[in-house]
Amino acid sequence: MTSRPADPAANQPLKLKLTAQERHASMMLALLFAARMLGLFLLTPVFAVAALSIPGGDDALKVGLALGAYGLAQAVLQIPLGMASDRYGRRAVVVAGMVLFVVGGAVCALAPNIEWVIAGRVIQGLGAVSAAITAWVADATRPEVRTRAMAMVGGSIGLSFAASLVLSPVLTGKFGLSGLFWAITLLGFVCLLIAAWVVPAVPRTPTPIVQVRLRDVLTHGDLLRLNFGVFCLHFILMAIFMVAPVMLAERGAYQAAQLWQVYLPIILMSFVFMVPVVFVTETRRCHRGTLLVCVASLVVVLAALAYPMGLWATVAWLVAFFVAFNVLEALQPSLVSRLAPPSYKGLALGLYNTTQALGVFAGAAIGGLLVSRGYAAVFWLTACLALLWYVVGRRMGAVQGPSADKA
Template sequence: MSQFMSRQTISSKRERISLNPQERKASVLLALLFSTRMLGLFLLTPIFAVAAQSIPGGNNATKVGIALGAYGLTQAIMQIPLGMASDKWGRRPVIMGGMLLFVLGGVVSALAQSVDGIIVGRVLQGLGAISAAITAWVADATRPEVRTRAMAMVGSAIGLSFAVSLVLSPVLVGQFGLSGLFWAISLLGFVCLLLATFAIPEYPQAEPIIRAKASDVLKQGDLLRLNFGVFALHFILMMLFVVIPGVLAQLGQFDSGSLWKVYLPVIVLSFALMIPMVIYTEVRKAHRRVLQWLVLALAAIMALMPWASFSLWAMVVALFVFFVIFNTLEALQPSMVSRVAPAEYKGLAMGFYNTTQSLGVFGGGLTGGVIAATVGVHWALWIGAALALLWWLTTRQFKTVL
């Protein structure tokens, strides 16, 4: 009898910690919404530096960098205000408004006759900063004991959308040109608008037990280190994509429509290696140690890239190593934020995390463009290596046991 009761208790616990059908549906739909929107943002990144050369201003590396990073600046400014607005007026109307701005920005970019017009469109897209509102909607739709799993579904979908963008964007530009790429981005935004309007149910908003203040997050040293980490990671990514498409095009005589021949094998192989690394980290609970080794490896590969840039095969290998590191860090760091932040201000901590990520996107695009235009692409890569080394030094100061 006691064995039967024990089995029944275990079964009950398993049932309680599993996503129920309603939570699973909401998590899948919100992951689809988030990843589709991010795909629309990511599509421009791997191809723009080459594709922009066909329009006025496209040979100006500084303007290209600003166009790539412009949405990051407005995202950083609007992320927390729109998250607060979603608390006051509800998730759906804020996300619908954000997606309307995203679609409008895509249309402006598609009709633009120069890089200057694309910068305007990208600024408009960034004003629709809905990441915090979507994350809050996931929290509304799930119980606390399964919320991490739901967030992981969203994070995995975003990582997949970035991988898809690396392959899909060169194909779209090759078939329809840069304007066609922006029309595709606007279409993805419209799909997101339909999902937010009709597909996802509204849920009662979760009320925090304790209302945290910004100072609570800013006093947490380990959260600040993780925020600096995501800033550095996306700064390096955007700086890399200001200069690397042109390097690949020159080394392999690729046009903008054929860069997928490099990106596809690199991203598939990097994901295949990233998955066991994430599993190892979670099983061994080795988050801090793995983070330190990955960041040090990132500094090393960025320092080696200037020499790799003289050979196509060396550049492909360097990109493969970079994306193994990038994809693993992209999955690892949000998990660490959720472990470090106390329950009463996890949401606010993620808001700051998303904001610093957006600042990294803007800073990397702008800096990469300026450096490439003034002192050359190799200096942009070396600056990325120096930033990664500085990041590694901060990881050695972690106080939380991870």
């Protein structure tokens, strides 16, 4: 085994605090990402019922298309817009995407029937800026603190989901379905302003832009493993939440409007436990090990949830689920940004976000098909998928330190 030359920087202590600019950029970009995820999540708790108030809303297929159109449109354009952000800059792509988000929200709010809601959701999804935002976070932070910055963005997904459970019934009850869409539109407009003027500019890399082929990313084994991982993660999330609301309502005698009282503590407690895991991962640079431990934890948690249990045991297992989920949500895009060369970082993150969107769509669809077979069928399927993910993840190579991001 050949020895590597000593790196003087390796003996220097890592500065694991975000600088003021890194913290500001990460917080603003996390807010942008949260707005995008709210566009996906906010309708989920109420739309099947609220859609009955508009013509065509009693057609289950069209209602499903309205919910899924956003994710499918996102999946189609994540890669092209990720590549565009490499070439034309992150801010330009994000601003254009937020304009589409606002326009699509207005179309939905003014929609006279379900067909126009579908059209509006497609327009919203065409602004697929998740990859550009994630790449912007990578550009704005040093590698040694990037997982913490990604945790802000990844955590925004959990917060968005929790917020949707609380806000959606309240907004729909007060202002109707149209009012819910106007709230989404207003949030998008605020984020458009943030993207245009508040997020600090990041110096462009001196690396010249080169022609990058999709094959360059598709033949990168570790990036493919991370893509498979995010597909599994979001498939699992959406599939289990096809059964979790009914399961919690039955075990805790909750009404649907009261379920946020259970979800919110679960999400907040999971964030508390997530923080030390992220800190240890950064200080010890054990990214691959943390990933495997979290995926193995998902296997155990999902298998446990397949068995009958009381409310508090269910809540405890769901807290464990969201600890692993939030860590993986932060860790995986950070690993993508480390492994992808600068010349196609946006493309790599675009493919990553594409598979994430596909996981959301597939998890909801297949989870819905399995609901009739009982809760256990959904949990056993997701446990098996997590086990397959663990097997695939074990083949990942060792992740280099912060310098790998500059290679």
